[in-house]
Amino acid sequence: xxxxxxxxxxxxxxxxxxxxxxxxxxxxxxxxxxxxxxxxxxxxxxxxxxxxxxxxxxxxxxxxxxxxxxxxxxxxxxxxxxxxxxxxxxxxxxxxxxxxxxxxxxxxxxxxxxxxxxxxxxxxxxxxxxxxxxxxxxxxxxxxxxxxxxxxxxxxxxxxxxxxxxxxxxxxxxxxxxxxxxxxxxxxxxxxxxxxxxxxxxxxxxxxxxxxxxxxxxxxxxxxxxxxxxxxxxxxxxxxxxxxxxxxxxxxxxxxxxxxxxxxxxxxxxxxxxxxxxxxxxxxxxxxxxxxxxxxxxxxxxxxxxxxxxxxxxxxxxxxxxxxxxxxxxxxxxxxxxxxxxxxxxxxxxxxxxxxxxxxxxxxxxxxxxxxxxxxxxxxxxxxxxxxxxxxxxxxxxxxxxxxxxxxxxxxxxxxxxxxxxxxxxxxxxxxxxxxxxxxxxxxxxxxxxxxxxxxxxxxxxxxxxxxxxxxxxxxxxxxxxxxxxxxxxxxxxxxxxxxxxxxxxxxxxxxxxxxxxxxxxxxxxxxxxxxxxxxxxxxxxxxxxxxxxxxxxxxxxxxxxxxxxxxxxxxxxxxxx
Numbered sequence: 001x002x003x004x005x006x007x008x009x010x011x012x013x014x015x016x017x018x019x020x021x022x023x024x025x026x027x028x029x030x031x032x033x034x035x036x037x038x039x040x041x042x043x044x045x046x047x048x049x050x051x052x053x054x055x056x057x058x059x060x061x062x063x064x065x066x067x068x069x070x071x072x073x074x075x076x077x078x079x080x081x082x083x084x085x086x087x088x089x090x091x092x093x094x095x096x097x098x099x100x101x102x103x104x105x106x107x108x109x110x111x112x113x114x115x116x117x118x119x120x121x122x123x124x125x126x127x128x129x130x131x132x133x134x135x136x137x138x139x140x141x142x143x144x145x146x147x148x149x150x151x152x153x154x155x156x157x158x159x160x161x162x163x164x165x166x167x168x169x170x171x172x173x174x175x176x177x178x179x180x181x182x183x184x185x186x187x188x189x190x191x192x193x194x195x196x197x198x199x200x201x202x203x204x205x206x207x208x209x210x211x212x213x214x215x216x217x218x219x220x221x222x223x224x225x226x227x228x229x230x231x232x233x234x235x236x237x238x239x240x241x242x243x244x245x246x247x248x249x250x251x252x253x254x255x256x257x258x259x260x261x262x263x264x265x266x267x268x269x270x271x272x273x274x275x276x277x278x279x280x281x282x283x284x285x286x287x288x289x290x291x292x293x294x295x296x297x298x299x300x301x302x303x304x305x306x307x308x309x310x311x312x313x314x315x316x317x318x319x320x321x322x323x324x325x326x327x328x329x330x331x332x333x334x335x336x337x338x339x340x341x342x343x344x345x346x347x348x349x350x351x352x353x354x355x356x357x358x359x360x361x362x363x364x365x366x367x368x369x370x371x372x373x374x375x376x377x378x379x380x381x382x383x384x385x386x387x388x389x390x391x392x393x394x395x396x397x398x399x400x401x402x403x404x405x406x407x408x409x410x411x412x413x414x415x416x417x418x419x420x421x422x423x424x425x426x427x428x429x430x431x432x433x434x435x436x437x438x439x440x441x442x443x444x445x446x447x448x449x450x451x452x453x454x455x456x457x458x459x460x461x462x463x464x465x466x467x468x469x470x471x472x473x474x475x476x477x478x479x480x481x482x483x484x485x486x487x488x489x490x491x492x493x494x495x496x497x498x499x500x501x502x503x504x505x506x507x508x509x510x511x512x513x514x515x516x517x518x519x520x521x522x523x524x525x526x527x528x529x530x531x532x533x534x535x536x537x538x539x540x541x542x543x544x545x546x547x548x549x550x551x552x553x554x555x556x557x558x559x560x561x562x563x564x565x566x567x568x569x570x571x572x573x574x575x576x577x578x
Contacts, residue, residue: 015116044247072240099448108136125149150196150227163481197227203479207274216346219527224328274313284558399484441475442492453477
């Protein structure tokens, strides 16, 4: 290429190429590791940001994949350096991995800025790792390619396919209702997660890796490959080879991430009926790229985008393994190609249109043709009203249809512990027409906006056969979850948002078609309640928690730190080498 860098123009040359005391030390320490001068001299240094950990089963194969990436880097003439970063394990990390998404983003950015790195491969997949790695790499703005972890294989119990998360909630409800024995529940536990890889439903992990691909940050088709498939190992080594060329070409996130590419991401999330978490992550990711995303953009696109992926939890039957065999993301994107910005650039140097050209659907029940869409619009819907002046979100296809227009009496829980203590109390004044409300589940209130939003149905109603109710909170919901759950209410109750002033017995109106969420209480009464309300003290007085509480934004702004958006401060310069 005409603009191909010369070796002395590589960023790493500042560390390795000079004839001074510091470069002497850098070369001698690299030789200390057993490398030769020929291994690193005049070659792009490629960081492999690896989020492997024993506590993150989604990434259990990353030790091997890192070696496969290294193989590709060596083959293409680069010098690989594996750099471990904090892992965000969705099942285990408390109070919430979302709270630590920004920490991983900061760590990624600082690793890339402070070391002799020319480009990087980002290894992620478990829910928050994907946006975190992309946010950090976008802020560092060095050539970057994302290598998705891939979904695990489908689960199995008594010959029935199991979907991680989705069937966890389903069978736990049946256990609570008395329809499943403890032994049967243990069998489900043992059969639901059978291989390395992230959740194999269209949860947050699959949604965000698909978004990474359509944004142009992965190789074509990378996001759909199951973790256990040999094609996944080949994709890892291909990613290693390609990133070396990207370093020479200086193809950076800023060349790829545009307003048009983020529109493509929103369209894809809607066509997949993907996780509601995508709204928060995309707003944060776009902010790092200097692109301002408003909630209304998600809703405008939703009204014109058909839902084609028949994958749980919005779909009724299939899992990501089926999606891969049916043609994967490339096939789905080709089916909606007229909606996409096909001239958007991607990491392989080609456009999105070139990458999806000729992709075919091989199972039209898994990936529906436009004429037979699961829905002609409405994968995700943004709600507003006096209860959510800055917005809320719902996944309509995951709810029982009769609840999408509903008015009911509020049953209010002040926090998660209050809910856990009272939800199954036989004396609780609640029936299936009520609206369950959880306060203090937001970015600051919980803290960390955990995935509490799929609030449990009271046991006495489960016994009656009730499996869905209108549930409202300022928390999030796992992308694997389902139900009529209104989420991300902003501003949150902890800072005095209207949700804080809902009382037992208040009427709440939900009308998804009208995009409305209203508390049927007069402005005068709300003013009285606000006047006597007092904000609780912060949860943290030190450490990362204190920084988080001081600088995190609300859900409608992406829950990023306010000082990390590109438009909030000048870019950080490379360090001087002394």
